[in-house]
Amino acid sequence: MKYLINLFWLLAILSTFTLMSNRSGRGALAGEALTLAPGEGGRTCSNAGCHGSATPFDTEVSISLLDPSGTEVTTYEPGESYRVNLNITANGASGYGFMIVCLDGNDQAINNWGAPPSQIRNVNIFGRDYLEHTTRLADSSFEFDWTAPDAGTGDVIFYAAGNAVNGDNSKSGDNANTTTSTFSENIMSSVDDLREEHVKIFPNPVTHSLNLVAQGNYTIEIFNLLGRKEYAQSLSQSGRNILDISALTQGSYIMQVSDEKNQLIETKRIVKVD
Numbered sequence: 001m002k003y004l005i006n007l008f009w010l011l012a013i014l015s016t017f018t019l020m021s022n023r024s025g026r027g028a029l030a031g032e033a034l035t036l037a038p039g040e041g042g043r044t045c046s047n048a049g050c051h052g053s054a055t056p057f058d059t060e061v062s063i064s065l066l067d068p069s070g071t072e073v074t075t076y077e078p079g080e081s082y083r084v085n086l087n088i089t090a091n092g093a094s095g096y097g098f099m100i101v102c103l104d105g106n107d108q109a110i111n112n113w114g115a116p117p118s119q120i121r122n123v124n125i126f127g128r129d130y131l132e133h134t135t136r137l138a139d140s141s142f143e144f145d146w147t148a149p150d151a152g153t154g155d156v157i158f159y160a161a162g163n164a165v166n167g168d169n170s171k172s173g174d175n176a177n178t179t180t181s182t183f184s185e186n187i188m189s190s191v192d193d194l195r196e197e198h199v200k201i202f203p204n205p206v207t208h209s210l211n212l213v214a215q216g217n218y219t220i221e222i223f224n225l226l227g228r229k230e231y232a233q234s235l236s237q238s239g240r241n242i243l244d245i246s247a248l249t250q251g252s253y254i255m256q257v258s259d260e261k262n263q264l265i266e267t268k269r270i271v272k273v274d
Helices: 002-022 026-030
Strands: 062-066 081-089 095-104 120-125 128-131 142-147 156-165 175-185 200-201 209-214 218-224 229-237 239-244 250-259 263-273
Touching: 062 156, 062 175, 081 095, 081 156, 095 142, 229 239
Parallel strands: none
Antiparallel strands: 062 081, 081 142, 095 128, 095 156, 120 128, 156 175, 200 209, 209 239, 218 229, 218 250, 250 263
């Protein structure tokens, strides 16, 4: 009898320890991903033993993509910097947790996360970088730095799981849910678009890399609003070129594009943001 009692308490302690350990994220604890992304195995936070399937909070999870100005966008510019917003809506929860990953249309990882915020870690599971909580979180909305992939990647899909918990150190009464969000690559046709304009630039406002689409040989000059030249470059490749303007300070500029005969063919205003 004493043996059975001791065994009962040992199992109880181990069970409690396991449940509390899930506060630090299932990926780091068990090497398991639970966002329902392709190739994960189909388990969720509700049926993997870390949280229950009760629905006291009506938990909903959403993902949005924000450009450097904080504007929500539905497409991305290749190579540009964004903020990914993950929001968990739950009524009456006392804490939250999550896991998020980004894949392309072929289910290949887009491992372009920036440095994770406090109480959040990056954990690699079978070649994919997942962000997840390291402890029970008081906030229900999170933002992460993310860099868009190279041109030609196509659609990117974010898969995420969100947990709402009651804080009683057991899985009962908790509520988890999953979601996906797809963002398309902003592809510009250098032929069709140039029928109306000699030069196309994007994105604008711009942080580091300015994409410029034009035909023929041309020279780029960027001036500040006082008329001082801040940047110059000659280009001979028709189509899409990428200009590194990261050295420019934040503010408004005038960009002039001249052809190989030094004739001005386009003037555009650009805004540089940090």
